[in-house]
Amino acid sequence: MKTADPELMRAINRFTVLDTIRRHGPISRVEISERSQLSTTTVSAITASLLDDGLILTRHEGDIRNAAARGRPRVMLVLNPDAARVVGAKIAAHQMNFVVTDFCGEVISHLSLPIRVNRQPVGVISDLIEDGVRRCVVDAGLSLDDIDTVCIGFPGVIEHRTGLVRSSPILSEPDVDFAREMSQRLNVATIVESDSHAITLGHHWFGKGRDLDDMVLVSLEQTLGLGVLNGGQLFRGAGGLSHNLGDLMMGCGLAETIRLSALAGEQAILGEQSQQGRFAEAVRLGRGMAHAQTLIAAEDNGLTAAATRAGEAIGIAVANIVTLFGPPRVVIVGSSLLLGHVFLTTLSEAYRRAIPPSIREIAELVFDNSPDEMWAQGAAVVALCELYESPWGTTGPAPAPQH
Template sequence: MELRDKRLGRHIPDPARAKNRKAVVDCLRRRGAVARIELAEHIGISPATVTIITSELLEDGVIREERDSPERDETVRGRPRTRLELNPEAGFAVGIKISMHQASVSLTDLSGNILGAETIPVRANRDAPEWIADICMKQVQTIISGSGIDPNLVLGLGIGVPGYIEYPSGLVRWAPVFSERDVPFREIVEKRTGFRTFIDNDANMTALAEKWFGVGRAFPTFLVVTVEHGVGMGLVVNEKLYRGSRGFGAEFGHTKIVVGGALCRCGQRGCIEAYVSDYAIAREANILGPSVATDDPIALEARIQNLIAQADAGDSAVISIFERAGTMLGTGIANLVDILDPPVVVLSGARTHSAKAFYAALRKALENNILAGTDTSVDLRIDSGGDEVWARGAAALVLEETLI
């Protein structure tokens, strides 16, 4: 299938103009609706340049004049000062998130509003990548036709996968959801859909969701730690997602917390995930019984829900399992805070709904392990937005890649 290479905007700007164009869009992303004169002040470019850039963006449909603004104010000459905002209907993005027991498919506009979403059960690690791509695509087509939008306005497809993703090539080097290594998943999906596809580590997509639609509006630098079936991290530094030199940086879940410690599913020992992820918690709980197969995603999910309930009901042996996991993660985050000194840390993912004992231990370990003498009151925020966060992350990824 021929690839539909869509770009948001017909004007191909020269590098200097592209920089200003991006600055205008960034300013509107952070501040919502802004008048032209204020854009010039915030960005530090001349009002004349703002006029040129914004008229191009208006013509391209990337931005629009604010509708029904209650704050639409009057200038001294009595002329209304029109404010500009991003146009959410300039394009649409499809998002897919593949986790251990399900694939979530969504369609969003460019403001991250979800127009349709569906969850499909998959048996990660057992179903072939091609099969997963096929069933996701079927669902994507159903959602697009159900939404009534023009499929030509879909700018691209953002896919989040846990694991090592080589972003520039779209190669999944290793992921617990696939049984093979080096899966060319971007190519597999593009061949089937014709949509431009961007594939990234799922924690990076959460960080992009926060950048465009969450804490990133107020903080140019922040850290996201995701606690799902595994542990991930996304780092945004001065408005830019940090991916490392080869595209798979920030693999916090596989940093070592205990030298020679518990075996991790990546094959190494002592990783944070080997203590905090679902399989690690179930592995410990198996000693208490009843035992479950930790490589069966559906049985694992049911077991974890059960263990959370047991811990919250006061079962001391189960509480000790969650306390150990929370302590490991809290200590790991303390290491990150000492290295990076971020102004805010966001905790995101399905396991933001973990046992109370897990979070109590996490906060305690975080406070106890940050370098003494520094301000120990870390601004830790919990985002339990669930699958919406991933869908927004996909929209953000497509926006970053197609906005010119």
Template sequence: MAVKIADPLLMREINKYHVLETIRCYGRISRVEISEQTLLSGTTVSAITAALIEEGLIEAIHTAPTNDSQRGRPRVLLGLVADAAYVAGIKISETQMTATIADFRGETVAVLQLPIRLARQPAEVIVDLIEDALRDCIARSGVDVGRIKGVGIGVHGIVDPRSGRSHAGPVFGEREVPLAQMLEARMGMPVKIDKSAHLVALAESWFGYAQKDRSFAVVTLDRTAGLGLWIEEEIHRGASGLGPAFGHTKVGNEGRPCICGQMDCLNTYLTVPELEAAVAGAGSGEPARNAAAMLTALAEKADAGDRAAARTVAVHAEKLGLGLSHVVNLINPEKIIVAVDTPRYGQLLEPALRESLMANSFPAHWAATKLIFHTLDDQMWARGAAALMLRDIYSAPWTAA
């Protein structure tokens, strides 16, 4: 099928998106610098920015001249108008819900965290709780609900962002839940969902260690391993739209059965019996369901000299390093960010993981890839969910009206 590459409307929207992204990325920037960064002509940049100013999305900021040659001529910089639009982001897990309201710049306006057990509750109950949390967070922000342009949701497990459905995960189990549609009906605004690893990748690109990087990978660790790939300034989703199935990378030959029906997937080495045993009896005498609590307990036992716990951490590091070596060898990203909720677990994991990665990666590729450990909190995840909706606004035909 022929591809129409000269559609004026399409090109205008693409150029508009790149101009907005450049302004967001740099905060305040001149038209000349936008032209240099986007490779668009000065005339095109002037036309786009004039329209964006008229729509109320960006503003001109007059600053004092920076050198003698410009004395008397204020420099005009362009920046996003913070209150041009607002979006909501929410992250849900087995035992906690975090909601945030962000402005057009992606800055947090309000945050609400609720320690509440969601796992395995009826879908209708979970969506009711999400709606209550969102409305409470919106009320706290002082932003009129009519100015909220949409909601981004982060969910662990298998998520199809195209259909808005959660297919499997620790919160909904193996049920297929049309989460986006259910929440849209309640909130009366667009809702987008994605898996947590993709949202962390987006958050790292906007707010974290990978700002301005063109390619990087983010690994998230709870009871399973998730991977978000950022390639050429976009989340890589693949033909299925689901993104990488990193947890099902084959990393052994011990015949460990996986829930996918195959053997020796990475996930089977992250959910070993020793991990469950490490947290059994924590606090109330029941096994902890929260992934961060499990890994915290594991790290504490390893620090206390428990050999089984130390061996479990060593297995995690070795197998994760082997799995990530495939990412290095195939993609060769600029950075690999290992995102953990438990700082001490990350510290215990890093030396052996780095050694395993180096031993299994092509040397030239490994030398060009930087390994970073980043301790995340739920607010970072929720901001990634908000950024998911902001990117949709930037790239879609939209005006302040």
């Protein structure tokens, strides 16, 4: 059971203020006070402390109120981008993406490496990731010493609390302690997180979930993942395990059951054709879905059927997720969206038919195919969230030692 002491109180209120400044751009102390329900006194004390710690900056310009601004002008506060730097990474089967971001989550440098890591030994993958991180940091004009935290987004089932990769399609062995591995290699605090969770927070900060504190995100890539945002925070089930939608069983009786991944996973959609020729080439380059889309446009019957089947299954699964979580919005992301029109309309239609009428109105479906960079940025956001919540100094301008 969590007990409360002044420290917790300070942590909560500091985070509230910092998060308010992050969300609502340049903002004055009074407005923070209004938004957060904290007294102006408290806001003043906390902002003083944040300024003292160098986490925020004052900006005297930009008071965009009524031009007839009388009285003492507001001093606007913004995050100090230079307060910290983090690295976010997204590891996929055929592609690795790295970003370095500032304290605001803005991307400073981006590195995309089209390398197949699928089924490589853990040591090789660690090597590749280490190289990617180092290079991306150098590209940003920084050194690893300038980096506060690294967060690596991995497909599969990840135990966030311990940094354990319980199972991942790109690792041949289970239960890899990747967090420790990378922390040691880089000598920087490293978080390992499910890629779905990363992109969920990414959308919460910068994407399709900016306005909501409750939502669900479904990611359709090599694995089928889920991120649940509840009260502005990621919902991590008991044990902090990430979810794996692909393991959901579709079907009524044992005779006809099949896992969702076998219906709508990347491999299931692309099928056997993808093992050969130009298709295999495209897949190897991480462009399997795009290639499939051109084939579908050219009326490839097999692929069209696969896309339809996958769309239906996902639509039903999403309806079930909505039944369980009742979110106001479902954001659907991932490479499978590249399958195009057939897939999307089938999905939407299946969803519409599967959702119980009584809750048909509560959730809206939103599709988004942001580039891989955004996934890496999401991982960076995961790292930033931890920084935001970590304790820094104490509130208030420390009683300056009298000289």
